[in-house]
Amino acid sequence: MPTNRSVAAIVSVMNEEATIVSVLEQLQRLPLNEIIVVVNGSRDRTLEKARQHSQAMIVYYPDPLGHDVGRAIGAKLSHSDILLFLDGDFAVRAEDLVPFIHAVDQGTDIALNNITxxxxxxxxxxxxxxMKRFLNLSLNRSDLHANSMTAVPHAMSRAVVEQIGYSELMVPPKAQVRAIMAGLRIAAPASVNVVSKNKMRKNNRGMDNPVARMIVGDHVEAVELAMQHTGNRLNFPDKVRKRQYTRREAACR
Structure with missing residues (x-):
């Protein structure tokens, strides 16, 4: 492990009995201080398999929470200096997770997955x-391209979570806005292909599917939050219209 700081891996899972063991096996190849698995809404053997194949802290909720809420809960329960977030739908090699931990150890506040x-x-x-790209452009972070806290794996320091608030992790684009507005160091130091490996489910297939609508809605919330700080036009100034003349006209009347 490229750090002397404590590291926690937080995995949010629902109905992942086919993959949870391989996910945990890769995490167990790393000398992590904590592994926290938030099992929520599962109707299969995910909970049983997680218990059988790991000494992780396992938190169980009978109702579906959503991955983002699961990550927020895991972060709240952890005690480590560096938090690494994953999903349970496919395993990421331990070697591919190390760069995210290393980046935070070297001073990056939030290390995103570079899906570009x-x-x-x-x-x-x-x-x-x-929407991911638009949000970054709106905050003058074109360098982040379409990279987002919506995608895993990503890592951050505990100090970041405490600064922006654990509850903000429930809507990752809002957490990203708060981090950018706070001037935190955000980078995308490594790439893991989650685009082609994303598990296809009934609710994320096709155009305008429920998952896409939810994530777009998350970004609408984030844009609204950004507008509260930067103004209605965000990072897109109006350099053409001379609006002050109409205001003067109205004042003369």
């Missing part, structure tokens, strides 16, 4: 990717 190499040309982007 796996995206198609812009004309084939979906609504979620467009």
């Amino acid at each position: 190499p796996y995206l198609p040309s812009f004309s084939h982007w979906d609504s979620v990717t467009i």
